[in-house]
Amino acid sequence: MISTEGLVKRFGRTRALDGLDLTVRTGEVHGFLGPNGAGKTTTIRILLGMTRADGGTARVLDGDPWSDATELHRRLAYVPGDVTLWPNLSGGEAIDLLGRMRGGVDKKRKAELLERFDLDPRKKARAYSKGNRQKVALVAAFASDVELLLLDEPTSGLDPLMEEVFRDVVQEISDRDGRTVLLSSHILSEVEALCDRVTIIRAGRAVESGTLNELRHLTRTSIQAELVGPMNGLAQLSGVHDLKEIDGHVQFDVDTDEINPVLRRLTEIGVRSLVSQPPSLEELFLRLYEPEAVK
Amino acid sequence: MTSLAGTGGLVRLILRRDRIVLPLWIVLLTAISVSYVKEYGDLFPTPDSRVKYASNAGFITLYGELSGSSLGEFVTWRLGFVPVMVGLISLLTVIRHTRVEEETGRRELLGATVVGRHAQLAAALITVLGANLVLAVLLALGMHSQDLPLAGSIAIGILYAGTGWFFAALGAVAAQLTASAGTARGIAIGVLGGAYVLRAAGDTSAHTDGPLAWLSYLSPIGWAQQIHPYAQNRWWLAVALLAATVALIGAAVALAVRRDVGAGILPDRLGPADGKLGSPLALAWRLHRGLLAAWTVGFALLGLLFGGVAEGVGDMMRDDPGIQEMFQRMGGAAGLIDSFLAGVMTLVGLIASAYAVQATLRMRVEESSGRAEPVLATATSRWQWAASHLVFSLLGPALALLAAGVAEGLAYGAAIGDVSGQVPRLVGAALAQLPAVWVLAAIAIAIFGLFPRASMVSWAGPAVCILIGLVSAGVSTAGWIRDLSPFTHLPSLPGGAVSAGPFVALLAIALVVAFAGLIGLRRRDLPA
Numbered sequence: 044m045i046s047t048e049g050l051v052k053r054f055g056r057t058r059a060l061d062g063l064d065l066t067v068r069t070g071e072v073h074g075f076l077g078p079n080g081a082g083k084t085t086t087i088r089i090l091l092g093m094t095r096a097d098g099g100t101a102r103v104l105d106g107d108p109w110s111d112a113t114e115l116h117r118r119l120a121y122v123p124g125d126v127t128l129w130p131n132l133s134g135g136e137a138i139d140l141l142g143r144m145r146g147g148v149d150k151k152r153k154a155e156l157l158e159r160f161d162l163d164p165r166k167k168a169r170a171y172s173k174g175n176r177q178k179v180a181l182v183a184a185f186a187s188d189v190e191l192l193l194l195d196e197p198t199s200g201l202d203p204l205m206e207e208v209f210r211d212v213v214q215e216i217s218d219r220d221g222r223t224v225l226l227s228s229h230i231l232s233e234v235e236a237l238c239d240r241v242t243i244i245r246a247g248r249a250v251e252s253g254t255l256n257e258l259r260h261l262t263r264t265s266i267q268a269e270l271v272g273p274m275n276g277l278a279q280l281s282g283v284h285d286l287k288e289i290d291g292h293v294q295f296d297v298d299t300d301e302i303n304p305v306l307r308r309l310t311e312i313g314v315r316s317l318v319s320q321p322p323s324l325e326e327l328f329l330r331l332y333e334p335e336a337v338k
Numbered sequence: 339m340t341s342l343a344g345t346g347g348l349v350r351l352i353l354r355r356d357r358i359v360l361p362l363w364i365v366l367l368t369a370i371s372v373s374y375v376k377e378y379g380d381l382f383p384t385p386d387s388r389v390k391y392a393s394n395a396g397f398i399t400l401y402g403e404l405s406g407s408s409l410g411e412f413v414t415w416r417l418g419f420v421p422v423m424v425g426l427i428s429l430l431t432v433i434r435h436t437r438v439e440e441e442t443g444r445r446e447l448l449g450a451t452v453v454g455r456h457a458q459l460a461a462a463l464i465t466v467l468g469a470n471l472v473l474a475v476l477l478a479l480g481m482h483s484q485d486l487p488l489a490g491s492i493a494i495g496i497l498y499a500g501t502g503w504f505f506a507a508l509g510a511v512a513a514q515l516t517a518s519a520g521t522a523r524g525i526a527i528g529v530l531g532g533a534y535v536l537r538a539a540g541d542t543s544a545h546t547d548g549p550l551a552w553l554s555y556l557s558p559i560g561w562a563q564q565i566h567p568y569a570q571n572r573w574w575l576a577v578a579l580l581a582a583t584v585a586l587i588g589a590a591v592a593l594a595v596r597r598d599v600g601a602g603i604l605p606d607r608l609g610p611a612d613g614k615l616g617s618p619l620a621l622a623w624r625l626h627r628g629l630l631a632a633w634t635v636g637f638a639l640l641g642l643l644f645g646g647v648a649e650g651v652g653d654m655m656r657d658d659p660g661i662q663e664m665f666q667r668m669g670g671a672a673g674l675i676d677s678f679l680a681g682v683m684t685l686v687g688l689i690a691s692a693y694a695v696q697a698t699l700r701m702r703v704e705e706s707s708g709r710a711e712p713v714l715a716t717a718t719s720r721w722q723w724a725a726s727h728l729v730f731s732l733l734g735p736a737l738a739l740l741a742a743g744v745a746e747g748l749a750y751g752a753a754i755g756d757v758s759g760q761v762p763r764l765v766g767a768a769l770a771q772l773p774a775v776w777v778l779a780a781i782a783i784a785i786f787g788l789f790p791r792a793s794m795v796s797w798a799g800p801a802v803c804i805l806i807g808l809v810s811a812g813v814s815t816a817g818w819i820r821d822l823s824p825f826t827h828l829p830s831l832p833g834g835a836v837s838a839g840p841f842v843a844l845l846a847i848a849l850v851v852a853f854a855g856l857i858g859l860r861r862r863d864l865p866a
Contacts, residue, residue: 093865112714116716121711123708126708127707129625129709132609132615133609133611133613135609135610135612137613139614140620141712144618165608169606170517170606
C-alpha cells in the first residue's frame with residue numbers, strides 16, 4: 044500500500060528525512076510515531092505528492108506519489124494536524140467541496156458522521172474552534188470512499204469524548220471496510236488501541252518498526268530487590284541497566300528479553316523481597332525519542 | 339480606570355507594528371498636499387483661470403465647489419479627495435487594531451494579561467487620533483511655509499484631521515458590530531462611500547441651483563469641506579466634527595460592554611449545511627467574487643468621473659494659447675481630448691495591473707494559510723488549481739477595464755451627445771491595456787511559481803510601471819527606462835494609430851513568462 048526506501052529530504056542544510064524506510068501493508072492501521080520535528084509531516088507530504096523527495100523511492104497505492112498525484116488522490120484522503128478552512132464557507136460547504144473534488148460524497152455517511160462527531164455544519168468556519176475545524180476535515184475524509192487514509196495527528200484539539208468517536212470510526216473503517224490507515228500520532232493510548240503495526244522515527248530515520256507485541260520485547264522491566272548476599276556479577280550480565288545499590292537493596296532495569304538469566308542470578312544470590320514493574324510502551328517510546336537512542 | 343489598564347503598553351505595541359506604515363502615510367499625504375501649492379500656483383496663476391477650471395461639473399462632483407479664487411482656497415479645493423483617503427486609512431487602521439486582533443485570537447492572549455476591557459479600543463483610537471493630529475500640525479506648518487495664511491493653514495489641517503477623527507470613530511463602532519473584520523470594513527467603507535456620494539450629490543445640486551444642496555450637510559465629508567479654509571475658516575464645523583467623533587466613540591464603548599470578546603453585536607449568520615461548491619473553479623469564484631465586484635464597481639466609477647471631466651479639461655486647455663497651439667499640431671480639439679482620455683486609459687491600465695497582481699497572489703495566500711493543501715490532496719491537480727485562480731487574475735482585470743471603458747464612453751458620450759460612437763471607441767481603448775496588464779500578471783505568476791517566498795516582490799511590477807509613467811510624464815527619461823514598462827509599448831488610444839506588433843509581442847511575453855511560472859509551480863514543494 045505504502046512503501047518508501049531510503050527517503051531523503053533536505054531543507055537547506057538540514058536533513059528532514061535521512062534514509063527513511065516505511066512499509067504500510069494493505070488493510071492495516073499503521074502507527075507513525077516520533078518526536079516533534081522527526082519528519083512525520085514531511086513524510087506524509089511526500090506521500091501526498093506535495094513535497095518532492097531528494098533521494099530514495101516512495102510508492103503509494105502502486106503509483107508514484109509525485110507524478111501520479113492527481114490519480115492517486117482519488118483513492119486516498121488526508122487530514123492535516125492543523126486544519127485551516129475558508130472563513131466565510133460553512134463547515135458543510137467545506138466538507139462537500141473537498142468530498143466532491145475527491146470524487147463524490149456519500150450523503151448518508153456524511154450525515155451519520157456529523158451526528159457522531161456532534162458538528163453543526165451550518166456554522167461559518169471562522170466560528171469553529173480548533174477541535175471543530177479538525178472535525179470538518181475528519182468528516183470530509185471519513186465520508187469519502189477511498190482505500191487509504193493519511194492522518195497527520197488528526198485528533199489534536201479533540202476532547203476525550205470525540206477522541207473516543209474517532210477511535211470507533213477508525214476501527215470500523217479498518218475492520219468493516221478493510222481500509223488502510225497511516226496514523227501519525229503522539230497519543231500512545233490511541234496508538235495502542237488502534238494500530239496493528241507501528242514505525243517510530245527519529246531525526247528522519249526509522250528507529251523501530253513492528254507490531255506492538257514485538258515492540259513490547261524491546262521494553263525493560265524495572266526491578267527492585269532486597270538481596271541476602273552481595274550483588275556479585277549482576278552488573279556484568281547483559282541487559283541490565285542503571286544498576287544502583289543502597290544498603291543491600293538493588294534497583295535496576297532489565298531488557299525484557301534478558302529477564303530469565305537475570306532472575307536466575309538473583310535467586311542464586313538469594314532474594315528477601317522483590318518488586319517488578321511490568322514493561323510499558325511509554326517508557327520504550329520515551330527511550331527511543333531521546334537523542335542518544337539513535338547512536 | 340481599571341478598564342483602561344495597559345493602554346499605554348498597547349499603544350506602544352501598535353506604534354511598533356505600524357512603525358513604517360504610520361509615518362509613511364502621514365508624510366506622504368502631507369508632502370503631496372504641500373507640493374500642490376507650487377504646482378497649481380504655477381499652472382493657474384490668475385483667479386479667473388482657477389474659477390474656470392473649477393466650475394466643470396465633473397470636478398464639482400469629484401472635489402466639491404470652490405469657496406473662493408485665492409490660491410489657498412483653490413489648492414484646498416483641488417485636494418478635496420485627500421481627506422477621504424485620510425478617513426479611509428483611519429478607519430482601516432482602527433479596525434486593524436481592534437476587530438482583526440479579536441478575529442485572530444491575539445486579543446484574547448493579551449486580554450488575559452493585565453489589560454482592561456476597553457484598553458484595546460482606547461489604544462487604537464489614541465494612536466489613530468494622534469496620528470491625525472500629527473498630520474494636521476505638519477500640514478499646517480507645510481502650507482504656511484508656502485506663504486499661505488496661518489489661520490487657513492491650521493484650518494486645512496483640521497479639515498484633514500477632523501475627517502480622520504470622524505471615520506476612526508466610525509471604524510471603532512463598525513468593529514463592535516460584527517465578528518468578521520471583513521464585514522466591519524465593509525460597513526465602515528460603505529458609510530464613507532455614502533458620505534462621499536451625499537457630498538457629491540449635494541454639491542452638484544448646489545452648483546445648478548437644484549433643491550438638494552442640503553444633502554452636503556448630512557455628510558461629515560461635507561462638513562469638513564464647508565470649513566472653507568483660507569476663506570471664512572468656519573471653526574464651528576470643526577467643533578461639530580469633534581462632537582460627532584466623541585459621540586461615535588461613546589457609542590462604540592457602549593456597544594463594547596454589551597458583547598463578548600470575539601463576538602459582534604450583529605449575530606454571525608449561519609451558512610448552508612450542504613454545499614453546492616464542487617470544483618476548483620467554483621471555490622475560486624467564492625474566493626474572488628468580492629474582489630472582482632469591488633474592482634469592477636471601482637473601475638466603473640473611475641470611468642464615469644474621467645469621462646465626465648474630459649470635455650471640461652478640453653475647454654480649459656483650449657483657453658491656453660500655448661497648449662492650444664501644441665495640440666493643434668497634434669490634431670485639433672478632438673486630439674486634445676483624446677490625448678487626455680489616452681492618458682487616463684494608461685492610468686486605468688496601471689491600476690488594473692495592481693488588481694491582476696493582487697488576484698494572482700491569492701494563490702500565495704491560499705498556500706501559506708494552509709488552505710491549498712487540502713484542495714491539492716484531492717483529485718485536483720496543481721494545473722487545475724492554478725488555472726481556477728488565473729481565470730480571475732487574467733479575466734478579472736478584463737472585466738474591470740470593460741466596465742471602465744463603458745462608463746467612460748457613456749459619461750463622455752453623454753456630454754458631447756455621441757454615446758453610440760464613444761462607447762465602442764473607449765471600450766476598445768480600455769481593453770487595449772490588457773496585454774500590458776497580463777505581462778505584469780505573468781510576472782507575478784512566475785515569481786509565485788519559481789520563487790514563492792519572494793511573491794510580494796510581484797508588487798514591484800505595477801509600482802515600477804506607475805513610477806515610470808509618473809516620472810516620464812514630467813521629466814525627460816532615458817528611452818530604455820521607459821521601455822521597461824509594457825505600457826510604454828501600447829498605442830495611445832483613443833486616437834492613436836494601432837498596429838498588431840506590440841500586442842502580439844506583449845501577449846507572447848506574457849504567455850512564456852506565465853508558463854515558466856506554472857512549470858515552476860508544478861515542480862516545487864508545496865507549501866514552500
